[in-house]
Amino acid sequence: MQDDLNTRFEAACAVAREAGALARRRFLERPRSQRADMKGPQDFLTATDSEVEELIRSRLLALFPQDSFFGEEGGGSFERDVWVVDPIDGTANFARGIPHFAVSIAFLRDERVEIGIVLDVMHDELYTARRGGGAALNSKPIHVSGLADLRQATVEAGWSARMPSEPYLAMVERLKQAGANVRRGGSGTLGIVYVADGRIDAYCELHINAWDVLAGLLIVEEAGGVTNDFLAGDGLRTGNPVLACTPELAGPVTAATGIRIGKAAA
Ligand code: IPD
Ligand code: CA
16 A cells, blocks of 8 residues: 555656646746736636646556546546646746746545645745655755744735635734734745745635645645644535644634634534
């Protein structure tokens, strides 16, 4: 059983790197005058998302034909063994020429994330985790910040057009009142792995989809951080709120965001 997870882990790292090389090439050759297409208000569409997803899908399913696959762009199905993929998280950044976007690949068995791989494409930073095996950045172990004082902390608060602005603004206001520096970088995936290596102390968002967060949440947990029960209810298919942070800040960040850490009591 562990052997097949090792094989999948190595394969996913290689596929993320190949996908990253394609995304990087497309980013650099994009004409600077080109207007991005839109899926909806503030929801960007680039041909590269689909192209990169197709590469990841074809490589993984050629290696593991018995697995199922779900991607942000093309959808798919969720069987016992499933890859959940965001080919480019931070699409708005990609489309506007901002080099802050990532490839995210998670592998789940029986609805439990076993492997998380995130590649920050333009900085060549590969974040990896195997359940029970720790987290690494370019093969070196990483750890959450351990910061205990929200007045010294940086928290990323994600937002999308799926949510009205009032609850987001109220959450940001509570975080600021509690003393946090609040930022938004435009890639939920990268915000979450930044928690894992202590660049920031917490990431929160009132609704986000599974493909944006599953790989990163395992990386945070394996880096010693804590997370909410993202897969509660139908989180895999319809998304949920998300919170990932250094354990010392779980109380104050939960108080400010209303998102609880860990599984709810049965
Ligand atoms: C979005 C980004 C954004 C987050 C949104 C996501 P996309 O994904 O991760 O930071 O706040 O919830 O939908 O559109 O860049 O793939
Ligand atoms: Ca995304």
